[in-house]
Amino acid sequence: MKAITYRRYGGPEVLEYGEVGEPKVGPDSVLVKVVAAAVNPVDWKARQGYLDPVLDAVFPVIPGWDVAGVVERPGAAVTEFAAGDEVIGYVREDFLSRGTFAEYVAAPVRTLARKPRNLTFTQAAGIPLAGLTAYQTLVKALKVTEGDTVLVHAAAGGVGSMAVQLARHLGARVIGTASERNHAYLRSLGAEPVTYGDGLGERVRALAPDGVHAVFDTVGGDALTESVPLLAAGGRLASITDQAVLTHGGRYVFVRPDPDDLQDLTDIAERGALGVEVSATFPLEKAADAQRLNEEGHTRGKIVVTVGQGS
Secondary structure: OEEEEEOOOOOHHHOEEEEOOOOOOOOOEEEEEEEEEEEOHHHHHHHOOOOOOOOEEEEEEEOOOEEEEEEEEEOOOOOOOOOOOEEEEEOOOOEEEEOOOEOEEEEEHHHEEEOOOOOOHHHHOOOHHHHHHHHHHHHHHOOOOOOOEEEEOOOOOHHHHHHHHHHHHOOOEEEEEEOHHHHHHHHHHOOEEEEOOOOHHHHHHHHOOOOEEEEEEOOOOHHHHHHHHHEEEEEEEEEOOOHHHHHHOOEEOOOOOOHHHHHHHHHHHHOOOOOOOEEEEEEHHHHHHHHHHHHOOOOOOEEEEEOOOOO
């Protein structure tokens, strides 16, 4: 099969497009024919070796954790899916090797859920990692409920835009930080936008004089520390990027595969409450360019690599 691989850590130049062996399918996995695979910052961070302290790399590594595709063949013990089922997945294992930037991926069933019927494969590929990150942070770490006011940092990005929509679905009011060029987009998602930079605290206070009930940090550093005084009494704080959140009494969240959470996201999407903004698509052989664009850090929504037909 055709795939993107890297044989050593490094920049986008280490990515190669070529022929590799089709993955073996264990008893608890299914072979998925990949139609689309979203790009996430963790893809290029892994490629650069940042995850080496916690995940072994079995070279050559196929990058990519997000997928939307069609089940080709279920493993011997699998009863959850059958050939022909359309699925999405956050296909993260405990090592780096068998990723989704390929024509096929062997995906453990614990990483999969049914694809939303109302989304294209290209759109659906953007849900798993970003959607699960937003869902697990809002629902499990911050315990957002109806009537809360939630501050979401980098609200126009992949995770941020999911968080805005899911918080609104939970009945919360959302204030989102973004550059001015993305303010109209945030309003379309139901958020009240505020601009980054000096005076951010004052701008948030003008909208929420009594403070916010929860802060969802996707940036870290100054954004995290400046958020602490914006919390109302009993307010909750969570970060997906900066473990310094623990020193402020908050929660650090590292997303994990969860088929029930992922199925909840599919159900929410099918009710029309969760969509995906696809800012750019690249064919599989141009995956290095897709990672370069993501690495620039100014993406609205998701960048997606298309692999098969029907995307």
